[in-house]
Amino acid sequence: xxxxxxxxxxxxxxxxxxxxxxxxxxxxxxxxxxxxxxxxxxxxxxxxxxxxxxxxxxxxxxxxxxxxxxxxxxxxxxxxxxxxxxxxxxxxxxxxxxxxxxxxxxxxxxxxxxxxxxxxxxxxxxxxxxxxxxxxxxxxxxxxxxxxxxxxxxxxxxxxxxxxxxxxxxxxxxxxxxxx
Amino acid sequence: xxxxxxxxxxxxxxxxxxxxxxxxxxxxxxxxxxxxxxxxxxxxxxxxxxxxxxxxxxxxxxxxxxxxxxxxxxxxxxxxxxxxxxxxxxxxxxxxxxxxxxxxxxxxxxxxxxxxxxxxxxxxxxxxxxxxxxxxxxxxxxxxxxxxx
Numbered sequence: 394x395x396x397x398x399x400x401x402x403x404x405x406x407x408x409x410x411x412x413x414x415x416x417x418x419x420x421x422x423x424x425x426x427x428x429x430x431x432x433x434x435x436x437x438x439x440x441x442x443x444x445x446x447x448x449x450x451x452x453x454x455x456x457x458x459x460x461x462x463x464x465x466x467x468x469x470x471x472x473x474x475x476x477x478x479x480x481x482x483x484x485x486x487x488x489x490x491x492x493x494x495x496x497x498x499x500x501x502x503x504x505x506x507x508x509x510x511x512x513x514x515x516x517x518x519x520x521x522x523x524x525x526x527x528x529x530x531x532x533x534x535x536x537x538x539x540x541x542x543x544x545x546x547x548x549x550x551x552x553x554x555x556x557x558x559x560x561x562x563x564x565x566x567x568x569x570x571x572x573x
Numbered sequence: 574x575x576x577x578x579x580x581x582x583x584x585x586x587x588x589x590x591x592x593x594x595x596x597x598x599x600x601x602x603x604x605x606x607x608x609x610x611x612x613x614x615x616x617x618x619x620x621x622x623x624x625x626x627x628x629x630x631x632x633x634x635x636x637x638x639x640x641x642x643x644x645x646x647x648x649x650x651x652x653x654x655x656x657x658x659x660x661x662x663x664x665x666x667x668x669x670x671x672x673x674x675x676x677x678x679x680x681x682x683x684x685x686x687x688x689x690x691x692x693x694x695x696x697x698x699x700x701x702x703x704x705x706x707x708x709x710x711x712x713x714x715x716x717x718x719x720x721x722x
Contacts, residue, residue, distance in 0.1 A: 415706055415708075415718060417665050417667055417706075417708055418664060418665055419664055419665055419666055419667050419708075420659065420664040421666075423659055423664060424663065424664060424666060424678075427663065428681050431595055431597075434595050435595070438595075477625075478625055478626050550577075573577070573581070
């Protein structure tokens with residue numbers, strides 16, 4: 394018998410006893426269900442990996458997107474699915490029509506700089522001006538077509554919209570899903 | 574964001590438990606090189622995602638405390654809920670009983686006769702015939718009971 398101050402309880406079987414055999418506590422019904430679940434989980438994992446390789450979660454074939462402005466003056470290549478903290482490149486190709494006085498002006502919405510995390514712009518713009526809703530970059534431009542690249546590194550997961558515009562011409566809007 | 578790093582720590586812990594459970598139990602009291610690789614590799618890979626670009630001591634301490642907290646909660650719930658315990662640890666499985674192999678269990682748990690025999694030798698049992706019962710325990714060990722004459 395336990396002492397007076399000891400907290401104790403008489404032994405009872407939580408595992409069913411059959412014919413005084415070894416109490417194993419095996420639950421084959423549960424285990425069979427688990428095996429089925431395990432099989433399904435492996436199939437799921439395989440599908441996730443295939444989707445990943447194809448770029449469903451970014452950095453692959455299915456993640457790539459391209460949009461052109463309505464007037465055809467410029468187009469944007471970007472990744473519609475990005476990963477937080479992972480670098481990517483958004484490339485804008487401009488045609489002759491976007492050029493004005495040997496200059497290219499390009500408006501980028503705030504989201505490109507903030508949530509999509511533009512780290513660097515290539516080539517370096519001659520100037521960048523704060524405008525409502527975003528930044529206006531000015532590049533010297535002598536020949537067309539030309540390319541401007543934004544090196545992005547998004548930090549916030551979520552769906553983000555961006556807009557790029559050549560003032561006086563049409564704009565391109567897009568959505569980017571940033572995964573954590 | 575600090576809130577996200579806490580969520581990441583919780584997610585990393587839960588996801589690793591899930592993967593560990595899916596990968597399954599392997600017999601043996603000690604880790605084989607296979608399991609070493611698995612554990613260190615999974616741990617390292619998880620770390621990159623959990624830490625992200627926050628290399629601060631503050632982040633490390635908060636994430637460690639988060640993981641410890643989640644572990645404490647799960648342990649507490651597991652002690653009260655046999656269903657959760659069964660889900661997290663599985664149930665013991667009989668591998669050999671009364672001279673018969675449980676072939677389905679052996680196959681699906683990825684076990685070979687040699688694994689059972691290795692556990693039997695540990696108990697001074699020389700042949701398979703002397704085994705009364707072999708059980709795959711929840712921690713992956715094979716426990717052996719000698720056949721009673």
